[in-house]
Amino acid sequence: MFIERETMSASTTQSWTVADLRLAGGRRRTDVRMRRLFIAAGLTTLLVTGLIVYTLVKDAFSFFIDVPKHELWNIGWFPRRGFFDIKTLVVGSLMVTGVAMLIAVPLGLGVAVYLSEFARPRVRRVLKPIVEVLAGIPSVVLGYFAIAFINPNLITVLAPGANKAFNIAAAGVAVGILTIPIIASVAEDALRAVPLALREASYGLGARRVATTFRVVLPASISGVVAALILGISRAVGETMVVAIAAGAVGGGLFSTDPFQPGQTMTAAMAALGFGSDQVAGDGLAFQSLFFIGFLLFVLTFLLNLLGDRLVRRVREEY
């Protein structure tokens, strides 16, 4: 089998065989080598997940075997004294997340709807990067902002009985500020994915912009908007530094349902166990509880992210 090529003079015909078209050995070897390298890089990400699950499960399991079960439901979270009350941490995390959502849902969705449906293109081009800057603020800075500004100027003013130095509410507000850009950007993407034709049909029927936005565009993108909320919740539950700085109760805390008092969350408890770990390392159970909470947190955020991710993709597939 060969390919004939007409040369300039019709009399001579040069023939090429498949062997001529085949790559020179060096180029082919490089190509194969690079392909393997890229596959290895892809597999590395699976390895990371595997290692996270493995390290968490292994020690979480041995913690669960070793711990006296009644200590998991006690008066509070004092790992160094052997009190491992899980509900203290879970309720603390829920309170922080709840307060954060009170702030982030109206502001994040409002920003998303305004930028997507109301803002002129030029206004949008200026404002969107500013909202993105908000997303880049390091959480330690917001943690400091919570104790230096939010608590004295907002929380203790609205609730005079609140703890003057540290409380869950101030931490929650700061976590909410961190969550605004996530909710805003995911929700805005969802709103903008709704085709223009739907809006035009609505205008054509005589609906105004507000009616179009809330009766047509928002319902059409509802799964994306819900996804924004879920991903926001996941981010708020996993936030560590703000709570470690502003919620108080380092090292332990009594079970409490008062958002205006210091409290402990899953993440803050982990940070406290971790950075005092030279002391904790001796006490096996306290150190292992780090992995147990980490496992709970991982499972919780994993489920939330999976759900949010699925909803985001549903919007994309619909339009």
Next chain:
Amino acid sequence: MALSTPSKFGASSAAGLTERITNGKRDVKGRVVEWLLLATLGVTLLILVALIVNLLDRAWPVLNGRFGDFLSSGLDASNAQEAGVWQAIRGTLTLAIIVIVVSFPLGIACAVYLEEYASRSRLARLIRINVRNLAGVPSIVYGILGLTIFVKFAGGITGGRTVIAGGLTLSVLVLPVVVITASEALRAVPRSIREGAMGVGATQWETVRSHVLPSAAPGILTGTMLALSRAAGEAAPLLLVGGITGLLRTGNLSLWEQITDGGFTSMPVAIFSYARQTGADFQAVTAAASLILLVLVVVINGLAIWLRNRFERNW
């Protein structure tokens, strides 16, 4: 709005037409809603302003009084007059270099695999879902991973609680960000570019190297910078892998010894360390350090956003 008024409505101007359509009722509800939405944006921007003003206000004693001294002093959470950030700045830079060296090539290679080599395979789908989930894992969980793998398991190589273990932990943390943004940049490169290269006989790798990667470079760069700023602001995982929070003595160790077996700290870890101290002088120290970190992160982010807008190409 330039309306050509249909004469059969009997209105002589656009305003007249509007009035007929709306029966002369003003859209009060619409206005109120629009203002409310604008207000949410206003509040959001106001938060940003409040943050910056508050930081400047609190940091003033340090900025005005001993800024040079502050920049050149080490970590000391017991004496606000001696407290500074130079070890923290050096730590953050070292961590950033490790992230650049480890995470960027790995993340970009993973994105190339997903987009160029296996975009429809089952393995690629699994990796994609996996990467999206990794992006949502709380940073403190990466701290546990770093503690178990990089500090304990590979302690012989990393030296235990060193800046190397910290840098590797941050590299794993930002890996999904790099993969996701690089994937998006690669996906934006049109098919025709690849077909052009393959048409003249380039191998897949040659196509990627000479055509696809250069075309996607601005997008990839934007993503890596966002990842870098995320790494620069992260404290939680570093606390678990040994970031020093109280007082960091470097003594007379050489720079290399400090990196390979000395303790380390970073800007966010130092801020956490200072924020836990009470008293007005520590507030000033915390605020000044926060300002420096904020400026650093915002500059990197701003550069990334500018790059994206500047080199955004519509093929």
